[in-house]
Amino acid sequence: MKYHIEDITGIVKGKLVQQHDNAFIEHLLIDSRKMIFPDTSLFFAMKGPRRDGHVFLPALYEKGVRNFVVSEDTDASKLSQANIIQVKDVLQALQLLAAHHRKQYSLPVIGITGSNGKTIVKEWLNQLLDDQYSIIRSPRSYNSQIGVPLSVWPMNDTHELGIFEAGISQSGEMDRLQKIIQPSIGVFTNIGEAHSEGFLNRRQKVNEKLRLFTHVKTLVYCKDAPEINEGVAALWQQFNKGGQGSFEIFNWSTVTEATLQVLTVYKEEGTTLITALYKEQTIAIKIPFTDDASVENAIHCWCVLLHLGVAAKAIAKKMLQLGPVAMRLELKKGMNNCSIINDSYSADLSSFNIALDFLAQQSQHDRKTVILSDILQSGRNEKELYKEVAQALAQRGIARLIGIGEKMIQHQAVFRLSPIPELVFYPSVESFIHDFHHLSFRDETILLKGARVFELEQIDRLLEQKVHQTVLEIDLNALGHNLRQYQQLLQPTTKLMAMVKAFSYGSGSYEIANALQFHKVDYLAVAYADEGVELRRGGINLPIMVMNADPSTFDVLVQYNLEPDLYSPALLRSFEAFLKRQGIRQFPVHIELETGMNRLGFSPEELDTVLEVLKGDLFIVKSVYSHLAASEDPQHDAYTRRQASIFHGMVEKLQQVITYPFLRHISNTAGIARHPDLQLDMVRLGIGLYGIDSANTHRLELKEVSTLIATIAQIKHLKAGDTVSYGRRGVVERDTLVATVRIGYADGYPRNLSNGVGKMWVNGKLAPVIGTVCMDMVMIDITGIPHVQEGDDVILFGKELPVGQVAHWAQTIPYEMLTGISQRVKRVYFEE
Ligand SMILES: *Cc1c(COP(=O)(O)O)cnc(C)c1O
Numbered sequence: 001m002k003y004h005i006e007d008i009t010g011i012v013k014g015k016l017v018q019q020h021d022n023a024f025i026e027h028l029l030i031d032s033r034k035m036i037f038p039d040t041s042l043f044f045a046m047k048g049p050r051r052d053g054h055v056f057l058p059a060l061y062e063k064g065v066r067n068f069v070v071s072e073d074t075d076a077s078k079l080s081q082a083n084i085i086q087v088k089d090v091l092q093a094l095q096l097l098a099a100h101h102r103k104q105y106s107l108p109v110i111g112i113t114g115s116n117g118k119t120i121v122k123e124w125l126n127q128l129l130d131d132q133y134s135i136i137r138s139p140r141s142y143n144s145q146i147g148v149p150l151s152v153w154p155m156n157d158t159h160e161l162g163i164f165e166a167g168i169s170q171s172g173e174m175d176r177l178q179k180i181i182q183p184s185i186g187v188f189t190n191i192g193e194a195h196s197e198g199f200l201n202r203r204q205k206v207n208e209k210l211r212l213f214t215h216v217k218t219l220v221y222c223k224d225a226p227e228i229n230e231g232v233a234a235l236w237q238q239f240n241k242g243g244q245g246s247f248e249i250f251n252w253s254t255v256t257e258a259t260l261q262v263l264t265v266y267k268e269e270g271t272t273l274i275t276a277l278y279k280e281q282t283i284a285i286k287i288p289f290t291d292d293a294s295v296e297n298a299i300h301c302w303c304v305l306l307h308l309g310v311a312a313k314a315i316a317k318k319m320l321q322l323g324p325v326a327m328r329l330e331l332k333k334g335m336n337n338c339s340i341i342n343d344s345y346s347a348d349l350s351s352f353n354i355a356l357d358f359l360a361q362q363s364q365h366d367r368k369t370v371i372l373s374d375i376l377q378s379g380r381n382e383k384e385l386y387k388e389v390a391q392a393l394a395q396r397g398i399a400r401l402i403g404i405g406e407k408m409i410q411h412q413a414v415f416r417l418s419p420i421p422e423l424v425f426y427p428s429v430e431s432f433i434h435d436f437h438h439l440s441f442r443d444e445t446i447l448l449k450g451a452r453v454f455e456l457e458q459i460d461r462l463l464e465q466k467v468h469q470t471v472l473e474i475d476l477n478a479l480g481h482n483l484r485q486y487q488q489l490l491q492p493t494t495k496l497m498a499m500v501k502a503f504s505y506g507s508g509s510y511e512i513a514n515a516l517q518f519h520k521v522d523y524l525a526v527a528y529a530d531e532g533v534e535l536r537r538g539g540i541n542l543p544i545m546v547m548n549a550d551p552s553t554f555d556v557l558v559q560y561n562l563e564p565d566l567y568s569p570a571l572l573r574s575f576e577a578f579l580k581r582q583g584i585r586q587f588p589v590h591i592e593l594e595t596g597m598n599r600l601g602f603s604p605e606e607l608d609t610v611l612e613v614l615k616g617d618l619f620i621v622k623s624v625y626s627h628l629a630a631s632e633d634p635q636h637d638a639y640t641r642r643q644a645s646i647f648h649g650m651v652e653k654l655q656q657v658i659t660y661p662f663l664r665h666i667s668n669t670a671g672i673a674r675h676p677d678l679q680l681d682m683v684r685l686g687i688g689l690y691g692i693d694s695a696n697t698h699r700l701e702l703k704e705v706s707t708l709i710a711t712i713a714q715i716k717h718l719k720a721g722d723t724v725s726y727g728r729r730g731v732v733e734r735d736t737l738v739a740t741v742r743i744g745y746a747d748g749y750p751r752n753l754s755n756g757v758g759k760m761w762v763n764g765k766l767a768p769v770i771g772t773v774c775m776d777m778v779m780i781d782i783t784g785i786p787h788v789q790e791g792d793d794v795i796l797f798g799k800e801l802p803v804g805q806v807a808h809w810a811q812t813i814p815y816e817m818l819t820g821i822s823q824r825v826k827r828v829y830f831e832e
Helices: 005-011 053-062 090-103 118-129 147-152 173-181 202-213 227-243 294-309 312-319 349-361 382-395 408-410 411-418 429-438 458-462 475-488 501-505 508-517 529-537 551-559 569-582 604-616 634-657 667-675 803-809 815-821
Strands: 016-019 025-029 039-046 067-070 083-086 109-113 135-137 161-165 185-188 219-220 248-252 258-268 273-276 281-287 329-331 339-343 367-372 398-406 422-426 444-450 471-475 495-499 522-528 544-547 563-566 587-592 621-626 664-666 682-685 706-718 736-741 759-762 763-770 778-781 795-796 826-830
Touching: 005 016, 005 083, 005 090, 016 339, 016 569, 025 471, 039 053, 039 090, 067 090, 090 147, 090 173, 109 118, 109 173, 109 202, 118 161, 118 294, 118 312, 135 147, 147 161, 147 173, 173 202, 185 202, 185 294, 202 227, 219 227, 219 294, 227 248, 248 294, 258 294, 273 294, 281 294, 281 312, 294 312, 294 349, 339 349, 339 458, 349 367, 349 382, 367 429, 382 408, 398 408, 398 411, 398 429, 408 411, 408 422, 411 422, 411 501, 422 429, 429 458, 471 475, 475 495, 475 667, 475 682, 475 736, 495 551, 501 529, 501 815, 508 522, 508 529, 522 529, 522 763, 529 544, 529 551, 551 569, 563 569, 569 604, 604 621, 604 634, 621 634, 621 682, 667 682, 759 778, 795 803, 803 815
Parallel strands: 025 039, 039 067, 067 083, 109 161, 109 185, 135 161, 185 219, 219 248, 248 258, 339 444, 367 398, 367 444, 398 422, 471 826, 495 522, 495 682, 522 544, 544 563, 563 587, 587 621, 621 664
Antiparallel strands: 016 083, 258 273, 273 281, 329 339, 471 706, 706 736, 706 795, 736 778, 759 763, 759 795, 763 778
16 A cells, blocks of 8 residues: 555654655665665655764755654654654554554554563464464564564555554553554463563563553463452453453463363473363464473464364474574574574573573573673663573583673673683673684584673674585475385385485484475385484484494484394394393394395395294384395396395295294395386385485486585686696696586595596586596586586586486495485475
């Protein structure tokens, strides 16, 4: 909707002190630096403690802005073609305009307030509802006296639902926000310590916040905070008496009867299962978070969705897919193997505690550092406040505190008395940055917590991982697609074991296993116990076979419920002894049989030993298997058939002793594609998952999963006779354009791709390697390839240039190419 300048003058109760024309206004401008549309913008000359917007009028006029709202007498002679509206209070004018605009629409609007969690509840509601509604919502944490009007302004008649948050720091402010948001559904998240200075006490703060809900039809809140519960009751009464009709209450509680009565909250391996009673039925959701704040936020969202009539089943499905809200607590990788939590948005005690909880939950590093600015919370004895902070830090076992700000320095004695081992203080972010190189950050989790004014994000940028710009992109959709391709070749009853050994053929560990678990494969297999441990730690609960178990890992196998592959009499005996000592019985194992690969497995002669041990009840044999040596090659089909027949003979012998059913399997990727009769009870799918048709059948439509991408560091013009790289092997024969690419043999780019053997995909063309491959860099000849610039991406393999082709050039196989990509190459997973 557009507004005429004359209409706006009326709406904001101003006076058009100078009129040039009757312009149309589309954009509201507060910050002169953010001006994009001069013609259709209306600039509000806001007066803040530091800045007076009136100062910017001439500069904006110069850039073409012609419409202004001012509160000061303005020298109009320099703004001769402008429309100038004069008002008493520019902020109020902005708010009146936004409120008027909001009134033009009758869509349902969710208004959220409370001390913590507003943004997350808002973002989660958006995540949960955006497939059902066209939603307008506050950007980031725009919840202030200025942020709310700007949030509401883009509302138009395509929107079906509004979600806005409101934050206040003084009494009187909420009435103004109520008029702008006009919520029909209210959500009161909680009441904490934040911004206490503007209020007499918690009760007053609750009552003030509740003013957002004076005209709602439904109010969602948690009954368990007495101040909120009583405040809501009073509000309800007020409207009941006032004759305007009261609102519907939708509350929840963990201790007593409520609209949604939470029965259990059960945390396990990265998820929380919440069950509740609603309309006399037990319903449940599971969320991929375990901290208390997330649980509370999710329950608020749950209430709203139930109120909106979303089916319990649909809610459960969506809740499991909730993603973290980056603008608050985001966890990311930092330099030197650090993890960083950046929460530099506020610095009150309760949000500090929430952030500390989140930090404490991180298990990837033992060592934890907190970088903390002054706490901005007046109305409290400062010494007491910092004592509490020190206590909270000590309680969570923080190894190092880096304090930033005058107050931190002033109160450092309380920290020095606490058991926090390492303490450093700086008066400002600048002094910290100056000293940055003396503070070593390595293998630790770092929480950055501070008020916005401190701009800790400068530190965040320093700590962030210096991305080695070479990445291996993993397409999880392609992985799922390839899995389905092979599944189509299987009998409906045949099970599938996915091979995720060697870091899932180089493409990642629990990230890949997680996707496979999602796609419901039956089994996973890894080569070594520690790979299995990593999967368990990453939350994988599928059964996992470990192909290369050895006695030093027996206790780990048991602890993490990993199923060893027993392949020799010695291993069998020692595992038997281990289980006896531990008093463990019926432990799941797999038996590998030697049929012709001559790698691991019991030979036919050793079978009697196996049979003897298996008679007891120490083991449960889950499966019996063998490995084919040449399933991909028609030349060796007779050998393959002989392997199969030896296998069947040995299995028969085993079945005479093992009377319960176990799975028989022998086929790998190529076996699945070429020997349908060898599917048996299960198959072991490896390289095919990653997009390689190892049997060369050309019948499968596989997709490349991994794309290796590097960037161009420099481009040089060389003349005939110049040489490139070590040993001067790359001799330039004509004027040549050479690009230096950020990858080398240390990243897994084979050195025998030197001197034209290897080629890279640049801007749709193949560019040959020139000279020898260096440790961290390679030069390529890009002569004649148009529009190549420094910084451009180069594809080393991927959809455009299959890894099989590059492996062929390097005289190796895709298996070695993929698993050889070094761990310093960052893996990035994506899914459409
Ligand atoms: C690696 C491996 C597989 C998978 O082989 P692909 O050719 O990648 O399908 C199957 N079985 C065993 C025992 C393996 O070691």
